[in-house]
Amino acid sequence: MAVQYWLMKSEPDEVSIDDLAAAPKQTVPWTGVRNYQARNFMRDMMRVGDGVLFYHSSCPEPGIAGIAEVASTAYPDETQFDAKSKYHDPKSTRESPRWQHVDVKLVRKTRLLSLKEMRAAPALATLRTLQPGNRLSITPVTPAEWKAVMQLLESA
DNA sequence: GCCAACGTTGGC
DNA sequence: GCCAACGTTGGC
Numbered sequence: 217m218a219v220q221y222w223l224m225k226s227e228p229d230e231v232s233i234d235d236l237a238a239a240p241k242q243t244v245p246w247t248g249v250r251n252y253q254a255r256n257f258m259r260d261m262m263r264v265g266d267g268v269l270f271y272h273s274s275c276p277e278p279g280i281a282g283i284a285e286v287a288s289t290a291y292p293d294e295t296q297f298d299a300k301s302k303y304h305d306p307k308s309t310r311e312s313p314r315w316q317h318v319d320v321k322l323v324r325k326t327r328l329l330s331l332k333e334m335r336a337a338p339a340l341a342t343l344r345t346l347q348p349g350n351r352l353s354i355t356p357v358t359p360a361e362w363k364a365v366m367q368l369l370e371s372a
Numbered sequence: 373g374c375c376a377a378c379g380t381t382g383g384c
Numbered sequence: 385g386c387c388a389a390c391g392t393t394g395g396c
Contacts, residue, residue: 225394250392251379274394331395349377351393 220266221357222257222286223345224320225273233270233281233325242322243287247295248303249317254354258318259290267362268320271345272328273353279330280365287321326369339364 224246226232236244249255268284292313295303308314334340344355357365 227394253379278395351378353393 218359220261220263221269221359221362222262222266223269223271223280223343223355223357224284225271225345225353227274228272228281229275232272233322236270236282236284236320236322237325239322243319245293246317246320247293249293249353250303250305250315251353254352255315255317257354257356259316261356262286262290262318264288267323267357269357269362269365270320270322277328277330279328279332279334280326280369281328282325283323284320285323286318288319290316290318293317327372329365329368333368334365337364337368340368 228235230248231244236242246258249258264286266286268286269280270282270284272278272281293303293315295301296305296308296313296315297310298304299306303315305314334343335346340346340361343357343361344350345352
């Protein structure tokens with residue numbers, strides 16, 4: 217089957233591209249997703265080796281900061297059981313965990329492809345995360361969109 | 373800090 | 385199962 221592509225948003229205050237680069241094995245568990253659609257993408261759709269656009273959100277310069285890949289299939293998110301975590305979910309149980317996530321591994325840090333630049337690129341007009349009102353933290357990326365991002369990263 | 377969009381919750 | 389209220393997201 218062909219490789220699939222995703223865009224995953226992270227707040228740099230939580231996990232930045234540099235944090236990913238500094239992590240053991242340059243891999244982090246993508247914990248804290250508390251949206252069913254985003255969870256379903258990870259649980260049902262992602263496969264090891266899928267391409268990931270690592271996107272910085274809620275920061276001074278939003279945009280794509282690097283390339284990563286899916287490094288595991290989905291498994292239960294430990295933070296949902298941690299009463300001290302801000303991601304604690306009292307309604308979730310060990311017997312039937314509500315939240316799952318995959319691991320994400322750095323492929324390479326890139327120049328910052330800013331949100332502004334992304335919006336200006338006709339080839340990215342269809343990108344799910346750029347659609348008005350879209351707040352999903354994980355969205356699918358088409359092969360054409362992925363290719364367009366790679367080309368933009370090589371320019372400038 | 374504002375605000376629009378939108379997902380979730382909970383009463384009925 | 386509807387829907388209003390509420391909370392969160394995320395760019396500006």
